[in-house]
Amino acid sequence: MPFKILKKQELVPTIHLMEINAPRIAKKAQPGQFVILRINENGERIPLTIADFDRKKGTITTIFMVVGKTTMQLSALKAGDNISDFIGPLGNPAHIENEGTVLLVGGGVGVAPIFPQARAFREAGNKVISIIGARSANLLLWEDRMREVSDELYITTDDGTKGHHGFVTDIVKKIIESGEKVSRIVAIGPPVMMRSVAGVTRPFNVKTIVSLNSIMVDGTGMCGACRVLVGNETKFACVDGPEFDAHLVDFTLLMNRLAMYQPEEKVSLEKYKCGREGCTC
Amino acid sequence: MHMLGRQKMLEQDPGIRRKNFNEVALGYTEEQAIEEAKRCLQCKKPKCMEGCPVEVKIPEFINHVANGDFDSAVRTIKSNNALPAICGRVCPQETQCEELCVLGKKGESVATGRLERFVADYERKKGVEVPEKPEPTGKKVAVVGSGPAGLTAAADLARMGHSVTIFEALHAAGGVLIYGIPEFRLPKEIVRAEVEYVKKLGVAVLLDSVIGKIETVDELLCEFDAVFLGTGAGLPMFLNIDGENLNGVYSANEFLTRVNLMKSYKFPEYDTPIRRGKHVVVVGGGNVAMDSARCALRLGADEVTIVYRRGEEEMPARAEEIEHAKEEGIIFRLLTNPIRVIGDGKNWVTHIECINMHLCEPDESGRCKPAPTPGTEHKIETDVVVIAVGTSPNPLVPRTTKGLDITKHGTIIAKDDGATTKKGVYAGGDAVTGAATVISAMGAGKTAARAIDEYLKGK
Ligand SMILES: Cc1cc2nc3c(=O)[nH]c(=O)nc-3n(C[C@H](O)[C@H](O)[C@H](O)COP(=O)(O)OP(=O)(O)OC[C@H]3O[C@@H](n4cnc5c(N)ncnc54)[C@H](O)[C@@H]3O)c2cc1C
Numbered sequence A: 001m002p003f004k005i006l007k008k009q010e011l012v013p014t015i016h017l018m019e020i021n022a023p024r025i026a027k028k029a030q031p032g033q034f035v036i037l038r039i040n041e042n043g044e045r046i047p048l049t050i051a052d053f054d055r056k057k058g059t060i061t062t063i064f065m066v067v068g069k070t071t072m073q074l075s076a077l078k079a080g081d082n083i084s085d086f087i088g089p090l091g092n093p094a095h096i097e098n099e100g101t102v103l104l105v106g107g108g109v110g111v112a113p114i115f116p117q118a119r120a121f122r123e124a125g126n127k128v129i130s131i132i133g134a135r136s137a138n139l140l141l142w143e144d145r146m147r148e149v150s151d152e153l154y155i156t157t158d159d160g161t162k163g164h165h166g167f168v169t170d171i172v173k174k175i176i177e178s179g180e181k182v183s184r185i186v187a188i189g190p191p192v193m194m195r196s197v198a199g200v201t202r203p204f205n206v207k208t209i210v211s212l213n214s215i216m217v218d219g220t221g222m223c224g225a226c227r228v229l230v231g232n233e234t235k236f237a238c239v240d241g242p243e244f245d246a247h248l249v250d251f252t253l254l255m256n257r258l259a260m261y262q263p264e265e266k267v268s269l270e271k272y273k274c275g276r277e278g279c280t281c
Numbered sequence B: 001m002h003m004l005g006r007q008k009m010l011e012q013d014p015g016i017r018r019k020n021f022n023e024v025a026l027g028y029t030e031e032q033a034i035e036e037a038k039r040c041l042q043c044k045k046p047k048c049m050e051g052c053p054v055e056v057k058i059p060e061f062i063n064h065v066a067n068g069d070f071d072s073a074v075r076t077i078k079s080n081n082a083l084p085a086i087c088g089r090v091c092p093q094e095t096q097c098e099e100l101c102v103l104g105k106k107g108e109s110v111a112t113g114r115l116e117r118f119v120a121d122y123e124r125k126k127g128v129e130v131p132e133k134p135e136p137t138g139k140k141v142a143v144v145g146s147g148p149a150g151l152t153a154a155a156d157l158a159r160m161g162h163s164v165t166i167f168e169a170l171h172a173a174g175g176v177l178i179y180g181i182p183e184f185r186l187p188k189e190i191v192r193a194e195v196e197y198v199k200k201l202g203v204a205v206l207l208d209s210v211i212g213k214i215e216t217v218d219e220l221l222c223e224f225d226a227v228f229l230g231t232g233a234g235l236p237m238f239l240n241i242d243g244e245n246l247n248g249v250y251s252a253n254e255f256l257t258r259v260n261l262m263k264s265y266k267f268p269e270y271d272t273p274i275r276r277g278k279h280v281v282v283v284g285g286g287n288v289a290m291d292s293a294r295c296a297l298r299l300g301a302d303e304v305t306i307v308y309r310r311g312e313e314e315m316p317a318r319a320e321e322i323e324h325a326k327e328e329g330i331i332f333r334l335l336t337n338p339i340r341v342i343g344d345g346k347n348w349v350t351h352i353e354c355i356n357m358h359l360c361e362p363d364e365s366g367r368c369k370p371a372p373t374p375g376t377e378h379k380i381e382t383d384v385v386v387i388a389v390g391t392s393p394n395p396l397v398p399r400t401t402k403g404l405d406i407t408k409h410g411t412i413i414a415k416d417d418g419a420t421t422k423k424g425v426y427a428g429g430d431a432v433t434g435a436a437t438v439i440s441a442m443g444a445g446k447t448a449a450r451a452i453d454e455y456l457k458g459k
């Protein structure tokens, strides 16, 4: 059952938007959930967070960064192309209620999954403060969309080309120290970023939620590839998460497990590049 | 003139097959099949049939084979069993149909499974015949899960004239047959062909559909007149010992899914990677452990060791699988139990620490309870560990279905006919019994199909 790509666009270098026709998933999708896709018969199953959904149009939007073979292959597809499999919505929806003020932190491609949450928290009546960060100004994602759904928006870049020169954690700390009563922080981005946010908020005891991007296969609780340690208990990120209490997550284990297939990922990417660029290996 | 011994089936030589994923058993030739079929006594009260949960008319189909009328043999089998090529390969015949065969008392029982396999393979090569479609009843049934239970229920319901749709979470149909049992025991081409047959009976198969997420059972009941749950027992258990989250430690489900469903044995032609260990340790003593060990060997391991806490007598795996594993050079460390997994400080597994066990008085299952022998702790060097100590049903459906009761083990509560505690919802297979066999799951699918038919008539 092929799924059609309706829109495909490079938003910033290496980060792409892809809108897929998937009415049955769009009907059910909630912020915080993800999909698993497989490009073709030989493809692997990779998870991507739902960055937006349109129930009327029956579409799901994902935003992905090119990091290896599958995401590179995906980036080469165009509107009108099909992918074999698109499965979801998986994982638990984000916990969204009117609690007062929430702080949303998105790093790099993590801005995409933060967006539907920001919108939902806003619609639920919260004051939404957002911080989005990137390595450099030209890699900053969805500033306009985030501004639309935030009461306050802060921008950070590692190299100072836009907004605050430094990391998202600097602003997180400033906001908490300013006495702003934040009931919840949701941080999505690279594991190092999520770990730093957890480190900053722990002493203040502010509820902090992160979305874990462990390696997955089925996404339904069947394989255990995605296991993470939370509060010293083994959890399956796909069915028990993907969101967890940041203060209880063992980030070192997460990062170690993400490195599990590094040699194979390299082989796969090289082979793919060779095939496309016509070398003779 | 009934020889005591059965026809031998050709197999790939162990020294060759341990390096490839091709099928181990090669099947009967026509001559062998006819010879074997002639051994059957055509009993008036065939004991063999009592051992077959899907009621294959064993003497009748065997008689056709003996007469060389393979087409009639196919029709006879398929009137009760939609998946004969699968059953002929993976049914534990020695404890089903063949155990009860009268010939087994003096010599070897008739090789019913091998004959069934022969007949099914004959038909696949020749082109599959589809029976005529019955008058539609206008009733709609949803089947959740496309394992042997779901496929059998769907096939039978379709043949009764109901409109059937299967919802399957994965991107391929077949359940354990496609993601668990390896290519060299059950070629995936055969599973696909039997699924195609079920589709030809009029069954629609919707893949990539996780029930409980994309739709709930309660929502299905708005659209369908009844629901059958054949969701299996796919949740892997771990040992809950230190070091189980180290890199290189797999659940058997993950290991086998990567190898079989995702074809990682063909990496990088297929994208999904698998860690190819040099010394692989598999923990467990069932079919799943044997399959994992034999896959690890074929992925290129120098040494594969099965660690099992009881003795060989107590191993739940089929005798034939244990035999095949031994022939291929798999090492068995019996009465041995892991106590922790040890890593290299960078989260990679390097050793598994075990303790010797001894058997004491039998437990409630009638097997001897193993107990650790203090002071016998020892380490085994390893770079890939596969944990194959059992599975339990996935809670996704029960958690999202109002009024569907489960036991404390997570299995769905169902009567003998498959009726659950929720009206219009039936269940069968591993989801109800816990991990069992292909044929028992098929038997449950068949029984539930009858009960659903009755229920729909009264609706
Ligand atoms: C719940 C969840 C949501 C995610 N959402 C997004 C998203 O919205 N946008 C985005 O760009 N990325 C997201 N990711 C990460 C994304 O799945 C990986 O980047 C992708 O699988 C990489 O595949 P590849 O073949 O291109 O790279 P590879 O060469 O295979 O790997 C590169 C990196 O991706 C990780 N990775 C590889 N395979 C998997 C896998 N099957 N599952 C998870 N990680 C893997 C590796 O650890 C490695 O760090 C998400 C991951 C999870 C678990």
Ligand SMILES: Cc1cc2nc3c(=O)[nH]c(=O)nc-3n(C[C@H](O)[C@H](O)[C@H](O)COP(=O)(O)OP(=O)(O)OC[C@H]3O[C@@H](n4cnc5c(N)ncnc54)[C@H](O)[C@@H]3O)c2cc1C
Residues within 6 Å of the ligand: B090, B091, B092, B144, B145, B146, B147, B148, B149, B150, B167, B168, B169, B170, B174, B175, B176, B177, B180, B181, B182, B209, B210, B211, B212, B230, B231, B232, B233, B234, B256, B287, B288, B291, B394, B396, B397, B428, B429, B430, B431, B435, B436, B437, B438, B439, B441
């Ligand atoms: C490695 C291995 C080897 C085995 N070897 C043998 C053997 O040689 N002989 C033998 O007789 N038995 C064997 N078994 C056992 C046998 O395979 C099972 O008992 C049998 O497959 C159970 O059938 P089932 O239909 O109940 O479930 P399954 O085969 O488990 O199928 C369940 C299906 O339901 C799907 N599903 C689950 N939840 C959902 C959901 N929420 N929505 C949609 N779909 C869902 C799953 O993806 C799966 O496809 C083996 C098992 C394993 C794991």
Ligand code: SF4
Residues within 6 Å of the ligand: B051, B052, B053, B054, B055, B056, B058, B081, B087, B088, B091, B093, B096, B097, B098, B112, B113, B116, B439
């Ligand atoms: S289906 Fe299985 S149990 Fe029944 S006759 Fe065939 S091999 Fe024997």
Ligand code: SF4
Residues within 6 Å of the ligand: B039, B040, B041, B042, B043, B046, B047, B048, B049, B058, B059, B100, B101, B102, B103, B110, B112
């Ligand atoms: S019990 Fe054995 S000999 Fe008798 S009919 Fe069945 S297969 Fe033939």
Ligand code: FES
Residues within 6 Å of the ligand: A215, A216, A217, A218, A219, A220, A221, A222, A223, A224, A225, A226, A227, A236, A237, A238, A239
């Ligand atoms: S991805 Fe398989 S259990 Fe989570």
